[in-house]
Amino acid sequence: MTERLYYKDQYIKEFEAEVVSCTEGKNGFEVILDKTAFFPEGGGQPGDRGFIGEAKVIDTVEKDDEIIHICDAAVSGRVNCTLDFDLRFSNMQQHSGEHVFSGVLHSMLGYDNVGFHMGESCMTVDFNGVVTADQLAEIERLSNEAVYRNIPVESIYPTAEELENYDYRSKKEIKGQVRLTKIGDVDLCACCGTHVAMTGEIGPIKAVSMMNYKSGVRITLQVGRKAFADYCEKNASVYAISALLCAKTEEVAEAVEKLQMRLKDADFRYQALKKELFAEKIKAVSGERYCMFDDGASADDARILADMLADKVGIAAVFSGNDDEGYKYAVVSRENDVREIGKAINASLNGRGGGKPNMIQGSVVSKRSTVEEFWNNL
Numbered sequence: 001m002t003e004r005l006y007y008k009d010q011y012i013k014e015f016e017a018e019v020v021s022c023t024e025g026k027n028g029f030e031v032i033l034d035k036t037a038f039f040p041e042g043g044g045q046p047g048d049r050g051f052i053g054e055a056k057v058i059d060t061v062e063k064d065d066e067i068i069h070i071c072d073a074a075v076s077g078r079v080n081c082t083l084d085f086d087l088r089f090s091n092m093q094q095h096s097g098e099h100v101f102s103g104v105l106h107s108m109l110g111y112d113n114v115g116f117h118m119g120e121s122c123m124t125v126d127f128n129g130v131v132t133a134d135q136l137a138e139i140e141r142l143s144n145e146a147v148y149r150n151i152p153v154e155s156i157y158p159t160a161e162e163l164e165n166y167d168y169r170s171k172k173e174i175k176g177q178v179r180l181t182k183i184g185d186v187d188l189c190a191c192c193g194t195h196v197a198m199t200g201e202i203g204p205i206k207a208v209s210m211m212n213y214k215s216g217v218r219i220t221l222q223v224g225r226k227a228f229a230d231y232c233e234k235n236a237s238v239y240a241i242s243a244l245l246c247a248k249t250e251e252v253a254e255a256v257e258k259l260q261m262r263l264k265d266a267d268f269r270y271q272a273l274k275k276e277l278f279a280e281k282i283k284a285v286s287g288e289r290y291c292m293f294d295d296g297a298s299a300d301d302a303r304i305l306a307d308m309l310a311d312k313v314g315i316a317a318v319f320s321g322n323d324d325e326g327y328k329y330a331v332v333s334r335e336n337d338v339r340e341i342g343k344a345i346n347a348s349l350n351g352r353g354g355g356k357p358n359m360i361q362g363s364v365v366s367k368r369s370t371v372e373e374f375w376n377n378l
């Protein structure tokens with residue numbers, strides 16, 4: 001069985017090893033080494049990447065207690081191995097940050113971490129109980145305090161007897177030797193992942209969102225380098241919005257609210273003015289049927305205009321658009337069923353659409369002259 005170097009020292013970036021086997025698999029060459037510092041995917045932590053000799057390690061997985069390095073080329077003999085340590089260190093920050101956060105939450109509320117996922121851009125943690133916004137703020141504050149205290153992160157391998165006396169968090173029943181990760185008085189948890197040596201290396205811990213999930217909550221965390229990158233992105237975003245709104249950064253939400261209200265007022269006034277304009281347009285119209293063209297109207301406007309027109313004529317039709325892009329249409333009548341007209345429009349004018357007995361809507365791909373000819377012969 002491969003010797004797991006990451007349990008001796010989680011900071012090994014380079015090592016030499018002997019290739020035990022290399023076989024071609026579905027996703028690449030599956031390489032087994034006599035010893036490795038590559039951590040295989042497990043417990044929510046992604047597998048390590050890097051290089052074995054010249055071959056790129058795309059992923060590291062565990063299968064039947066064996067660590068498999070998925071490589072893009074075949075390797076053999078004695079090889080120099082290098083980890084993508086930026087990725088690994090970020091994973092260590094994430095994982096350790098999750099321990100601190102879950103430990104603090106567990107001490108405060110007694111809930112367990114029942115789901116954990118480390119993604120490319122952030123990490124989610126599920127708990128089996130409801131957390132209020134105030135509690136979350138306090139958990140965040142205490143988690144970051146635990147980072148500032150720079151507490152050692154230790155691994156303990158207790159005997160089965162000793163284990164009975166430990167009160168530790170665990171996601172599932174574990175067979176064989178249990179490895180406990182202890183972070184001072186903050187957390188004690190059974191875990192096989194890789195962690196930083198001191199909590200100071202974790203960096204900031206920030207809960208960016210929380211949603212109800214099953215009978216508890218799902219919390220999205222940003223930790224360490226990822227938290228810093230997230231801060232930079234949001235900071236840039238807030239400053240850009242602040243410049244666009246000519247508002248202080250701490251007042252952008254208020255400024256957007258004001259803008260929304262002004263938009264609502266303006267839209268209300270626009271709708272009223274539009275109806276006045278439409279009324280003016282159809283002032284002189286009368287008769288049994290009438291079809292008008294409006295090149296600027298939206299589908300909604302065509303419907304509103306046709307509806308107003310139906311107060312003056314038996315069957316009202318509005319076509320909006322142009323010969324190049326086709327026309328949107330609306331046909332309205334107070335007394336007649338216009339669905340037959342709709343079918344005729346669709347059949348004769350290369351159109352589509354339909355609706356209720358008194359109102360149909362759709363679009364046609366035809367020239368204005370063709371539409372007019374159709375309407376005159378209706």
Ligand SMILES: [Zn+2]
Nearest residue numbers: 095181191193
């Ligand atoms: Zn862990």
